[in-house]
Amino acid sequence: MVMREDLKKQEEKKMKRFPKVMALTAIAAFVIVSSGFAAWKWPWQKAQRNVLSVQGSTTVLPITQKAAEEYMKINKDIDISIRGGGSGVGIAGIIDGSTDIGNSSRSIKAREIMTAKQKGVNPVGTIIAQDALAIVVHPSNLLRQITISQLKDIYSGKITKWSQLGGPDEMIVPVSRDTSSGTYEIFAEFVLKGVKLRTDSIMTVSNREVAETVKNTKGAIGYVGLAFLSPELKVVEVEGVIPSNETVRNGSYKLTRPLLLFTNGEPAGKAKDYIDFILSPAGQKVVVDAGYVPVK
């Protein structure tokens, strides 16, 4: 009787231990087995066609679109599809695998990196060009230079008249991009730094509209990408530096942002070929023609 009870207790102990043993075995099994899934393709998946999908930032779109046209002239068996949607859409496409290349006009956020890594995606960005925000004023304005602190005070409402900056006693008319745009995000990051945009700013939906509004409004000040400068706009120095290809590339001009193409891991295959083309002299000419600063 005593032996039967001992055996019964031993069996019950084994049963209690079973879930823990099972858990450890399951962990080991998952790690070993799934390590082979990295390049897994199910047998029933369609054979991969020569299609490359690119989507994301509308700022990067002109570069990737023109580069794709030039690339496909040389590589006639490749079909590249280009779509916009914004930097967030481009990065999300890399994470969920719906696109081969994600365009972005901003750095990837920590939350996006975490989400990507949790799904087994390693987002790697390749800088293909630089963009800068130029500060522009009405052609009649005598202002030559401005500091980032003064810009912040203008756009937050602390400075309301040009006389506060040594100019005539006239009201400042601030022109801004809508808060959902990547251009505004960069302006907010580098200039506003958490301060609320003044509510009487003229809000516009495109760089072109900013340029037109500033050109035609006395007392106006605005910010546009380098690609949208024209002789009819007056560009002012920021922290003593005028925006140009040279000052953007050497980092002396502060209001700059990289334009990136994101891939899952280091670029490979068709994606690498396409990105290498954009970084080639022919591709960097496309960057210059689009109004951005080449990296090479």
Place this chain on the structure above:
Amino acid sequence: MKKSVLMAVVFVMAFTAAAMAEFKVTFQGYQWLRYEVIQVGAKQDSTSDRNSFSIPRTYLRMRAIDSSLGIGGFLTVDINNDQFGQKVATTASAGAVDWGIWVKYGYVDFDLPVPEMKLRVGLQKFYFGSVDKWAYPITLSQAYADRHRIIPSSAEQGIALVGILPEGWGDYELAVYNGAGYKKLEDNAEKMYVVSSTIVPLPGLSVRGSYLKTITNAIDAPTRDYSATGVVVTYATGPVEAWVEYNVKKEVRNATATNSGVREGVIAYLGVKLFDPLLLSLRYDAHNPDTGAERDEVNFIMAGLTYSLSDKIDLQFSYELEQPKMLTGHPNNDHRNRFQVQTKWSW
């Protein structure tokens, strides 16, 4: 603090902020339409077997965010319609009702000076184990800690610091909850601390640890102090996602207690995307409600197929086998089969 006062404070803060700020408001939601068949034991038993149509969940969501101010308000209303009722304590002699409507989530986020850190105030998710991450690929099962009462509820009122670690190394949540849940009357008798963090050391591999501890309150009605721990290890690559979770809850017992006060469980999940719109999900739960008792464990084997008809509509098939491990002849020893067909649509 009474639930109604806390909610009033949250809404006053939200409306005040709205008056001062420019909110971007979005509305969204989703609904589950379900048919379920339950069969208990080897033979058909009309007293236990049943089948039913229900609308077990309708979520109506509103978000109002002003990024320049760093404030966001979030509201989710949960409407439940189920023939066999919900255990809702609407009165002292509460019974089941066919439908109910609750505020599931109602909270305000405040951006803090630390990058990616927010202060979250109000009725919010319970950050423990897989509870706040479970996306219902198998319709029958909640997260283990929610289903088997390791935690009081999947949504709780409280204050939390939530954030993302630098460079996306993971996330963290530190919360104080009042323990009342969102479906029963306020009693504020089981306040608790919860600390959770997910670390992602490598692409595809993440480890999440959670710890919960109640706070003794001698003034209120007698509470049952307890602590709980949860660990989740996840690996994802290509079309495959797999995770294993371990939960344990330890209640403080007195000399007259008749059980050990320790319950634990192990969960294993495997999700495989067979091809783009079709996901196969498998899950195994080993549930031990009392580690000091003999032969009281229950195993659950679940399988589900989710077919995404579009990015807004999913069709789901789920099956669950509940296997009690009691001795033959025990009144609760019958196994239970559950089949579900469900449509989830969102807007």
